[in-house]
Amino acid sequence: MITLRGLTKTYPGGRGIVDVSFEVGRGEVFGYLGPNGAGKSTTIRHLMGFLRADSGAAMINGLDCWSSAPKVQALVGYLPGEIGFPEDMTGAELLSLLAGMRRLPAGSDRRDELCSRFALDPRGPIRKMSKGTKQKVALVAAFMHTPDVLILDEPTSGLDPLMQRRFLELVGEEKRRGATILMSSHAFAEVERVADRVGMLKDGRLVAVEDIARLRQLQRKVFTVATVTEEDARELEGAGFPVVARREREIELEVQGDYTALVRALARHELRSLDVRPMDLEQIFMHYYGDGEGQ
Amino acid sequence: MSALFSSTLRQALRGVANYALGMVFYLWLFIWVYPSFAGSTTLNTLLQNLPPGLLRVLGYSLGGTSLSGFLAGEFYSLVYLLILAIYVLVTGTRLMAHLVDNGSMAYLLATPVSRRRIAAAQALVLLCGVVIIAGATTAGGLLGAHWFAAHEHLPAWSFVKLNLVGMLVFMVVASYAFLFSALAADERSAMGLSAVLTLAFYGLHVLGDLSTRLAWVAHLSLFNVFNAQSLLAGRGHVLVDAVALAGAALVLLGGAVSGFERRQLSL
Incomplete structure (x- = not known):
């Protein structure tokens, strides 16, 4: 479902990612690990069609993420790592805007269900929300259209332990539904409960990809x-x-x-x-x- | 696109309404003080003693004795330019560069709406604001002249044409501001480039008026098209200018949209 083939991108400062290749199969949860600055977000920006690779390709469902970005985005739910919101909107207005841009029917039950699951009242202005509350708005935005593919950049940052657990339950449900999920994290413990496989990125290079089941055997x-x-x-x-x-x-x-x-x-x-x-x-x-x- | 357009427009409307109200308020203030200004012999004597070049800069070539000349000189040569320039520069920068800078553009781009349509929707919001402000100024001016200076003659058709050209000039300013906003590395440089270019145009315009030897530099200025004196006097090639301005705006916006489509974004 998600395919990276020799993905390479060098930023003017010299950082970036080099020859990153891996695949995430349909219905699989892939934990994308690495310290801050290793290149996790850069990889994700390619999958979202924000950046064009110097060489190699990023594909979702066989579609090139740069040249077919709108088609890819119809399949994808995305949770950005850096939470920058339009400040002069309420959470509800933002969710309605994004639902409108996705042509979802007005007032979807799924959105309300997600809000109550995360104990989120989205009616307040976003600029007055705490980091955790903003993160919940972002989570609802990523999941509300029941996408086939979920790309989650540091999804649990800012959430308290109870909400982290609810989030992991949600990921588990989405996985059982058949969604393909890539979630990045700098902490192994965050992904080990839900991931089928983990990949480790270091200094822009993918240094390891391993089955969690195999690691458990070795455990x-x-x-x-x-x-x-x-x-x-x-x-x-x-x-x-x-x-x-x-x-x-x-x-x-x-x-x-x-x-x-x-x-x-x-x-x-x-x-x-x-x-x-x-x-x-x-x-x-x-x-x-x-x-x-x-x- | 329609969801984004209506949402952004709704948000922008409050600001647009403020600019439009401010503009009409100032215009009415100028119309209202005109009779006392026209009656002042001291001021007229003073104006007659000033060098002709300076009078041209101040916009008095038509003579300070008609409401048209007064508005052309006092309102359309500075206040009008200032208010519209601030609106297009601030809003143009907010609509693209600000969203890229603070990262919220990621949410819009993560939807199946293409970059081209997103940029086009934002540009349309900016232009709608210019139309609303220019429209309010036109209507406000005609009504204000009727209410506050009923015995003065304000040539209605020329006044409409003046405002039409003004609107199109600021559509061009809005378009290059939008171009910088869509393509500049960050919000600050987008705003800086738009402001520097606008000030340069204004500076050239003033310089060309100041001295007959430098009259040619005014032709380098966008604001040269917007000669309030001659437009109100019914002179100038309004149709040709309007087509040229609309064409320039379209080219600039086309550049902004296609540039944004190709741009690499670290969101």
Whole structure:
């Protein structure tokens, strides 16, 4: 549905993106990760037809995003990263304007439903709205026409944790509906719950693309074991599991799959407590791609 | 496009109404003070002693003794130019460069409406404002002359033609302001370019009037077409000028729209 092929753009200052290629299939959620300034927004500007590539192509549903921009935009819901609004309108006026430009029937139920879902009253003037409220207006504008493709640039910035959760639920629903979603973020944790795949951009280059399912397979668990004696802890250290950390009578072990062996090893000792947590997917991701040079 | 046009027009109308009201208010003020001005012998003696070049700049070649001459000299040579220039420069810059600068253009461009139609809708709003202000000035002037200076003669048809040419001149100013607004890197440079060009035109116009040796430089000025004295006296090639001005406006707007279509935008 979304195709980038060798997309390259150099800004006069020397920054930009170099040879970025990936595809996002129909109904797939793609997390587009990278630190600020890595080129995420530049990539998205190409998909929205705001910029023309120096070389390579950005396509949505087989249409070139620059030369067929209006046709592409009919399919797309877009959430800009930088929230610049026309200040002298109310939120409701802006939504009506955008609905009119999309030729949506007046007073659509979907818009009202989204507003109530995000607890948004759009009637106030936009210039008096808080950053979070503006972000909600932008979210409604992006989702209100039930688009086939959603391009979301840093969608959760400015939202409180409750609204972030509602947003992720909405993304999940849209995905089940069959929407193709590209969402950028500088934080792995934001996208890992909903994304099928993640791509990592660094200094304008795509350094990794990975399935979240595969990362989950690689995901180990870290057991924190507190023993009664220091000797028990020492013995567990030699039990054959990778040791994450060791403090006097406490030891952290990394386990993948072989839980029976762990239980057997633990049964030989007296324990004060036992804790378990999954390793961060981000840690696994970064571990695999080291400094971002790829494998 | 119609949704964008009507929404932007609705927003712009309050500003346009203010400019139109201000214009009519000033015009009425000038018409209202005219009788006391015409009756002042001191002022007339003073004017007779001024050098002819300076009088031309002030717009008194028709003589300060008729309402037409007074309005041409006092109102249409400065206040009228100033109010319309401020309207087109401020609004022209707001309608494009401001939206690109603050990023809100992204919302409009993210809809299936093409850039060409978006730019055309915004340009149309700007021109509608010029038409409304010029129309209000024409109607206000005719009514004001009737109400406040009934015994003075204001040649109605020439007054309409004067305002028609004025409107078309400012459609050209609006068009280059819009061109800069659609293509300049940011709002400030768009406004700067429009303002500098407009001031240059005005400066050339004044300079050409000031001295007969420099009369030729006035031909470089857009405002040269808008000679209120001779238009009110019924002179000048109104039709030719009108066609030329409308053509220039169309060319400039066409350039603005097609330039904006090709422009790279970091929104």
